Amino acid sequence: MKFEDYQPYLSPALAKATNLIVESGQGCYLTDIHGDRYLDFVQGIAVNALGHCHPKIVEAIKDQSGKLITASFNVVNYPTTLKLAKRLSEVTPGQLNSVFFSNGGAEAVDGALKLAKAYTKRPAIIAFQGSFHGRTFGALSVTGSNAKYRKYYEPLVGSVYFTAYPSKDICPKGFNEEQRTRFCLNELDHLFQYLIAPDQVAAIIMEPVQGEGGYVVPTKAFVQGIRDRCDQYGILLIMDEIQSGYGRTGKMFACEHFDVVPDILTVGKAIAGGLPMSAVVSKKEIMAEWHPGMHGTTFGGHPICAAAALAVLDEFQQSHLLDHVNKTGTYLKDQLVRLQKKYCCISDVRGLGLMLAIEFSHPDGTPAGDILEKVREGCLNNNLLTLSCGVHNNGMRFATPLNVKKEEIDQGVAIIDRVLSQICAK
Template sequence: MRYEDYERYLSPALAKTTDLVIERGEGSYLYDVNGDRYLDFVQGIAVNALGHNNPAVKAAIHEQVEKLINGSFNMVNFPTTLTLAERLAEIAPGDLGCTFFSNGGAEATDGSLKLARAYTGRPCIIAFRGSFHGRTWGAMSVTGSAAKYRHSYQPCMGGVYFATYPQKDLCPKGFDEEQRSEYCLSDLQQIFDYLVSPEEVAAIIMEPVQGEGGYFVPPASFVQGVRKMCDEHGILLIFDEIQSGYGRTGKMWAGQNFGVTPDIMNLGKAIAGGMPMSAVVSTHEIMSRWHPGMHGGTFGGNPVAAAAALAVLDEFERQDILSNVNKMGDYLGKKLKELAADHPVVGDVRGIGLMRAIEFDHEDGTPAPELWQAIKAKALEHHMITLNCGVHGNGMRFATALNVTTDVLDEGVDILDRSMTELGY
């Protein structure tokens, strides 16, 4: 079976990073229809937090499928979904503990924007350049990681303003971390001064750690400063934890790295071990303004996805996942710095926990996406699946399973090292 034979039946709108036809998965590996094994170093873009085909998640899915696949959470309740809502309330930060379930990250983004407008009665949203929140209309309208996501769709949703996120590509050259923080908080204030009154802003939506935009970790002073400005003006703070949440950064929620609790939190990707599920989590007070019928969806809260999500939470406790993320994250960070020392084309190493990235640059420091393309192809020849990030496409993101071992990390970094060496980089 070849992808090329079926390509005419599939919309080209969905970009494909490989032509592999995968038949099964186990742990950190995928196996194609020919039986060849590939190291998956991005785990379905941070979806398979416990690796492919985790036995506990698989067993929970099978058990629930034997009972009921779906009956629509609009019509009836399911034990697994009700229990999941309770479990999320137990681990959510602050007073967050009231959940609306949906199917994908973009759905959660759209829901959170509607919720913020419904609660505040205000029309406007502030997002950040470098952000990625999804491709549905509302999510696309607050996405600022690349102009390509908006191409052919302008004008987007009205009332959206973009502030500067403190990543080095968006700030004056030579600024250190705290200078970037001050610069970006000032830029946010200028939006209030020149473009939109804060009394008209319903919410500020941000990724505590930017994902698609390049795996950039902001200074704590910046995140705390945004929280302070929201409090001063009665603006809701929405954290998009879809990629950075669920232990990816070494804390259950990325916002906890900065000591900041949002008013609304969007979850997805890793929540259900590979099953399609997402969630908007907020406080009872805020959710109380979302009256019946103001938002909805046919498949949200699916009992099979909820069963998988419960198994994920059980495995997080049983395997002490957060401890492993911190330990393996430090190990991976060290290995990547060693890699950069041996290969001058690696211009930056950054990240936190198991949310890490490297960047490929030319000698003059300009982005080198063509080097990334060559390295990606060579790594695939050596049976490793990789993925880029950043507006210029010259970053390589690492989103391994959260229960990854040093052996697997060594294998992946060795393939990357060998690929660059063979290319003369």
């Protein structure tokens, strides 16, 4: 079996990172149809929180699929989905305890934008440069990580305004962390003064840690400054935690690092251990303005996905997973810093918990996406799957399982080290 034989039947719109045909997976590893085993540091793009085919998730899926596959959650209720809504409300911050289930991250973002407009009765949305929220029309309208995503699709949803996020790529060159924070908050204030009155803004949507944009971690002062402005003007704060949430940063949700509770939270990727599920979570008084029929879904709240999601939450509790993320995240970051000291082409190591990235640059400081691609190709040839990030595609992000073992980290870092020794000067 060759991918090329089937490629004519697949739309080229879905970019393929590899031509691998994978037959099975277990934990941190994938096995292709030829029996070759790959260390997977992508995990479905941060989807498999517990690795491939975790036995408790597999058991939950088998058990529920033998009872009921679906009858549509807008027609009947399922025990698994009802239990999940309650369990999810118990781990989300603040008073975020009302849940609308959907199927994927972009769909959840679309729902969050609609909810914010329904509640505030205001037309405008503010998003950030460098952001990635998805590719549906609503989510794409608030995505600013790369112009290629928006090409040929204009006009998108109207009344969307972009402001600066405190990353080195976006802010003036040479600014330190404090200066970037101040610059970006001033940019938002200027947006209110010159382009859109704050009383016309329904929501500000942000990733507490930018994902596709480069795993950029802002300062607490910046995130709290956004929260303060939302409170001042009656604007809802939407936190997109599709990638950063569910333990990835060492806390259940990344916003907890900044002591900020959003008004609306989007959750996805890791929620169901590999099955397609997402959610919009908000306060009851906000959800109360989302009247029956104003939003809907056929497959959202799927009973099998909910069963898997319950198994994920069980494992979080029983294995003290957040403690493990913080411990192994520190270890992985130390290993990446060691690589940075060894190879001049690595210009930055950043992130929280197991949401980490390294950035590649040329000696003159320009982004080295070309070097990254050589490194990723070398890693693939050495049976390691990796993933890029950043507007210049010069960042390598690490999306290991949250229960990754030290020896698996060592194996992956050793492969990267070996590849770098052949590409970058020491």
